[in-house]
Amino acid sequence: MPGDLEKIQAILNNLKPSEKKIAQYILKNPEEISDLTIAELAKRCGTSEASVVRFCKTLGYKGYQDLKIKVSADLAVKSKKVQGLVSVDDDVDAIITKVSKNNMLAVENTMDVLDRAEVAKAAQALMKAKKIDFYGVGASGIVAQDAMHKFMRINKACTAYTDTHMQLTSAANLSPEDVAVGISYSGQTMDTVDALRLAKNAGATTICITKFGHSPITEVADIKLFVTSSEALFRSGAMASRIAQLNVIDILFTLVACQKYDDIIKYLENTSEAVAPRKY
Amino acid sequence: MPGDLEKIQAILNNLKPSEKKIAQYILKNPEEISDLTIAELAKRCGTSEASVVRFCKTLGYKGYQDLKIKVSADLAVKSKKVQGLVSVDDDVDAIITKVSKNNMLAVENTMDVLDRAEVAKAAQALMKAKKIDFYGVGASGIVAQDAMHKFMRINKACTAYTDTHMQLTSAANLSPEDVAVGISYSGQTMDTVDALRLAKNAGATTICITKFGHSPITEVADIKLFVTSSEALFRSGAMASRIAQLNVIDILFTLVACQKYDDIIKYLENTSEAVAPRKY
DNA sequence: ATGTCTTATGAAATAAAATTACAAAAAATT
DNA sequence: AATTTTTTGTAATTTTATTTCATAAGACAT
Numbered sequence: 203m204p205g206d207l208e209k210i211q212a213i214l215n216n217l218k219p220s221e222k223k224i225a226q227y228i229l230k231n232p233e234e235i236s237d238l239t240i241a242e243l244a245k246r247c248g249t250s251e252a253s254v255v256r257f258c259k260t261l262g263y264k265g266y267q268d269l270k271i272k273v274s275a276d277l278a279v280k281s282k283k284v285q286g287l288v289s290v291d292d293d294v295d296a297i298i299t300k301v302s303k304n305n306m307l308a309v310e311n312t313m314d315v316l317d318r319a320e321v322a323k324a325a326q327a328l329m330k331a332k333k334i335d336f337y338g339v340g341a342s343g344i345v346a347q348d349a350m351h352k353f354m355r356i357n358k359a360c361t362a363y364t365d366t367h368m369q370l371t372s373a374a375n376l377s378p379e380d381v382a383v384g385i386s387y388s389g390q391t392m393d394t395v396d397a398l399r400l401a402k403n404a405g406a407t408t409i410c411i412t413k414f415g416h417s418p419i420t421e422v423a424d425i426k427l428f429v430t431s432s433e434a435l436f437r438s439g440a441m442a443s444r445i446a447q448l449n450v451i452d453i454l455f456t457l458v459a460c461q462k463y464d465d466i467i468k469y470l471e472n473t474s475e476a477v478a479p480r481k482y
Numbered sequence: 483m484p485g486d487l488e489k490i491q492a493i494l495n496n497l498k499p500s501e502k503k504i505a506q507y508i509l510k511n512p513e514e515i516s517d518l519t520i521a522e523l524a525k526r527c528g529t530s531e532a533s534v535v536r537f538c539k540t541l542g543y544k545g546y547q548d549l550k551i552k553v554s555a556d557l558a559v560k561s562k563k564v565q566g567l568v569s570v571d572d573d574v575d576a577i578i579t580k581v582s583k584n585n586m587l588a589v590e591n592t593m594d595v596l597d598r599a600e601v602a603k604a605a606q607a608l609m610k611a612k613k614i615d616f617y618g619v620g621a622s623g624i625v626a627q628d629a630m631h632k633f634m635r636i637n638k639a640c641t642a643y644t645d646t647h648m649q650l651t652s653a654a655n656l657s658p659e660d661v662a663v664g665i666s667y668s669g670q671t672m673d674t675v676d677a678l679r680l681a682k683n684a685g686a687t688t689i690c691i692t693k694f695g696h697s698p699i700t701e702v703a704d705i706k707l708f709v710t711s712s713e714a715l716f717r718s719g720a721m722a723s724r725i726a727q728l729n730v731i732d733i734l735f736t737l738v739a740c741q742k743y744d745d746i747i748k749y750l751e752n753t754s755e756a757v758a759p760r761k762y
Numbered sequence: 763a764t765g766t767c768t769t770a771t772g773a774a775a776t777a778a779a780a781t782t783a784c785a786a787a788a789a790a791t792t
Numbered sequence: 793a794a795t796t797t798t799t800t801g802t803a804a805t806t807t808t809a810t811t812t813c814a815t816a817a818g819a820c821a822t
Contacts, residue, residue, distance in 0.1 A: 218799060236551050240780055250801040255781060266780060267547075267808095271516050274551045275558035282559055288736055290743045294602045297740065301733045302593035305725075306586045313582035322574045340757065341631060348624045348724070390761040418762045441732040444628070445585075445725060452721040453581045456568055460577065463570045477620065481670040482698045498770060520809055530772040535810060546809060547779095 206276040207232055210261065220249040221257040228273065236274040240266045283307060301441070308431035308442035309449045315414055315430050316450070324425045325457035327407045328353075331381035334360035335406075337369045337397045338385035341440040345385050345411070345447045352455045357469045369397035378405035386410070387429070387443040389417025398422045411450050413443070486556040487512060490541065500529045501537040508553065516554040520546045563587055581721070588711035588722035589729045595694055595710050596730070604705045605737035607687045608633075611661035614640035615686075617649045617677045618665035621720035625665050625691070625727045632735045637749045649677035658685035666690070667709075667723040669697025678702045691730050693723070 210225050217225055227247045228235055235243065244251045254266060263269040285303030292300065328334060334353060338346035343364035350362035363369040376382060382401035386394045389412040399422040402408045410423035414430050429446035459466045490505050497505055507527045508515055515523065524531045534546060543549040565583030572580065608614060614633060618626035623644035630642035643649040656662060662681035666674045669692040679702040682688045690703035694710050709726035739746045 220800065239778080241778095244801095251780075252782080252801060253799090256800090271551055271554045275555045278555035278559050279562050282562070288740065290740050292740065294598050294605070294737065297736050298593055298596055298598065298601060298733050301736050302589050302729055305729050305732065306589045309582050309586045309589070309725075313578055316578055318574050318578065321578060325574070339760075341628070344624055344628045344631060347627070348621070351621060351624060352720075388761065392760050392762055395762060440632075441735070445589075445728060448725060448728070449582055449585050452585065453578050455721070456577050456581050457574065460568065460570050460572065480619075480672050481668065482672055482675060500771065519807080521807095524772095531809075532772060532811080533770090536771090 205280065206272050207280075213261065217257070217260065220247075220253040221260060223247045223249055224254055224257045232273060232277050235270055236277075238270075283310075304432070304442050305445045308429070308446040311430040312428075312446040312449055315428055316453070317426075317428070320425055320427055321453060321457070324409050324427060325454055325461075327381050327409065327425065328358075328383075328454060329458050329461050330379075331407070332359065332377070332379040333381075334358060335369075335372050335376065335380070335382045335397075335401065336360065336362040336385065337373070337382065337394045337401075338362070339364055339366070339391060339393050341444050342385040342387060342391070342394065342447065345444055345451065346383075348448060349383065349385075349451045349455075352451060353458070355470060355473045356455075356459055356466045358458070363397070366393040366397075369393060370400055373397045373400035373406075374404060376401050376404040376406035378407075380406040381409065382406045383409045383411065384419055384423065385412075385447060386419050387413050387431075387440065387447065389413060389415075389419040391419075395419050395422060411447050485560065486552050487560075493541065497537070497540065500527075500533040501540060503527045503529055504534055504537045512553060512557050515550055516557075563590070584712070584722050585725045588709070588726040591710040592708075592726040592729055595708055596733070597706075597708070600705055600707055601733060601737070604689050604707060605734055605741075607661050607689065607705065608638075608663075608734060609738050609741055610659075611687070612639065612657070612659040613661075614638060615649075615652050615656065615660070615662045615677075615681065616640065616642040616665065617653075617662065617674045618642070619644055619646070619671060619673050621724050622665040622667060622671070622674065622727065625724055625731065626663075628728060629663065629665075629731045629735075632731060633738070635750060635753045636735075636739055636746045638738075643677070646673040646677075649673060650680055653677045653680035653686075654684060656681050656684040656686035658687075660686040661689065662686045663689045663691065664699055664703065665692075665727060666699050667693050667711075667720065667727065669693060669695075669699040671699075675699050675702060691727050 207229060210229060214222060214225050224247045240251050240254050244254050258266050258269045261269065263272065283303065285300050285307060288297055288300050336346035336349045346362040346364060350360050353360045363372055373382060382398055384394045384398035395418045398408050398410065398419060402422050408423045409425045409427065410419045411427045411429065412419050414428040420426050427450055429443065429450060431442035431446045487509060490509060494502060494505050504527045520531050520534050524534050538546050538549045543552065563583060565580045565587060568577055568580050616626035616629045626642040626644060630640050633640045643652055653662060662678055664674045664678035675698045678688050678690065678699060682702050688703045689705045689707065690699045691707045691709065692699050694708040700706050707730055709723065709730060711722035711726045
């Protein structure tokens with residue numbers, strides 16, 4: 203669902219000259235139009251009020267008022283997202299804002315880019331799995347451990363392997379009833395890719411969580427789950443990317459949990475009670 | 483920075499009776515007002531057009547048009563965020579959306595609630611620290627490990643302890659030049675609280691990352707960093723809360739990294755090169 | 763109670779803005 | 793070059809918002 207400004211951009215070349223001038227003005231100065239009357243806008247575009255109204259109707263709005271409200275709303279939503287790169291001399295507040303918005307954006311983009319059918323397949327596979335292996339090293343190792351922690355709580359037989367030898371050892375012994383999840387943002391991490399390949403060869407269903415696009419890991423994964431992210435400061439910061447990956451884990455976990463809700467509530471209560479004595 | 487609807491809510495009781503009726507109508511049906519003319523709104527509120535204009539001015543808007551635009555924009559921003567609880571019979575798309583939005587909300591709320599001064603103090607302490615200990619168990623243990631992984635990359639002497647005995651052992655040996663970071667969403671996790679207390683007694687600077695409000699962990703922390711979150715499905719899911727905590731780690735990491743940017747770039751390159759041979 | 767003052771309110775007048783109708787201009791087609 | 797079609801702006805009209813002002817309601821003092 204593209205925003206209002208994108209719709210204007212898309213239709214730009216099918217517009218009559220005078221309407222095109224209006225469209226371009228709005229695209230260039232979208233923040234202005236909330237205070238512009240139809241007459242002022244017409245003047246600034248070097249055209250007439252009637253053309254502005256026609257332009258609004260062409261775009262499917264009820265009239266100028268309607269366009270004004272819709273564009274302003276679209277702009278408000280967009281401005282919430284702009285986050286810009288962190289620069290070295292940013293103050294504390296700027297860094298808090300930029301890093302946070304960047305992480306939010308990573309989650310949002312992932313939400314948009316995730317293939318619903320692939321997610322459904324992955325959830326189905328995880329639910330049926332006799333046991334689950336999670337493979338990941340470095341930053342993705344953390345994600346793997348998080349996944350294990352979650353699925354453990356709902357009584358799924360699963361293990362996160364962050365040690366290369368252990369990954370390979372476990373993968374070699376998987377059966378067709380098992381599922382292996384390889385986590386690597388670059389999609390090029392040898393250890394994880396090799397382990398996933400071995401798992402596939404052993405007959406297990408393989409799932410990867412990686413960045414959008416083709417990479418070695420996508421070749422050895424039966425089910426491909428993609429995340430997108432751009433880092434706020436350092437390319438290799440691995441901040442937003444792991445948030446996006448964790449979001450995928452949350453989604454898978456929630457899907458599996460919803461399938462057998464009654465059982466799972468019980469498991470969650472059990473595990474919650476188990477650690478309760480360790481709380482003040 | 484509260485939204486427009488919150489502003490109306492806040493001022494509600496200082497309004498004259500007729501204006502109050504308008505305020506209540508808008509709060510109850512905010513999505514309507516974008517298509518209502520001033521006359522229609524007045525009628526629905528059982529009041530006059532003049533009162534609507536007065537109401538707009540009282541709130542600091544230029545007039546009814548202005549209010550209309552601002553409220554619509556505010557609503558658009560808010561509707562992007564509403565995520566509702568996951569229900570058991572949601573389909574894949576609904577769950578992807580709800581879980582993602584919930585995670586985004588956790589980051590956003592944390593961004594709003596984080597005390598800038600405390601964050602600055604924390605970053606300062608981490609930068610000066612001779613060594614850093616991260617304590618956390620369970621889901622928060624993952625966050626602790628993530629923190630260690632990040633700070634390690636910029637050549638900070640730090641360790642994440644997720645084992646109770648090791649936490650206590652390390653804490654007992656800290657010095658005033660060291661920093662200990664205790665991570666516990668509930669703020670009541672004995673292991674983490676005890677370790678942080680021991681660290682404080684040993685003279686180290688203590689930082690906690692926990693949920694907003696008072697809890698055992700805030701009593702033993704010199705610097706308090708708060709996150710907020712509400713879980714999408716299960717109260718004990720620990721999904722959004724750990725995303726919020728990781729966001730805080732990212733912020734601290736970025737702040738420290740920005741302070742000595744030139745050195746840090748070098749460290750990041752070194753560490754990136756170090757793992758490069760393990761990539762396809 | 764009664765009168766005076768203050769505040770709140772809506773009807774009506776006014777002003778402003780948006781929309782429509784229509785004719786002129788420009789472009790396309792014959 | 794003439795005719796038709798499309799595009800455009802002016803001006804009239806309608807709709808909508810704003811202001812003015814008289815009145816009503818309430819508060820307060822006597």
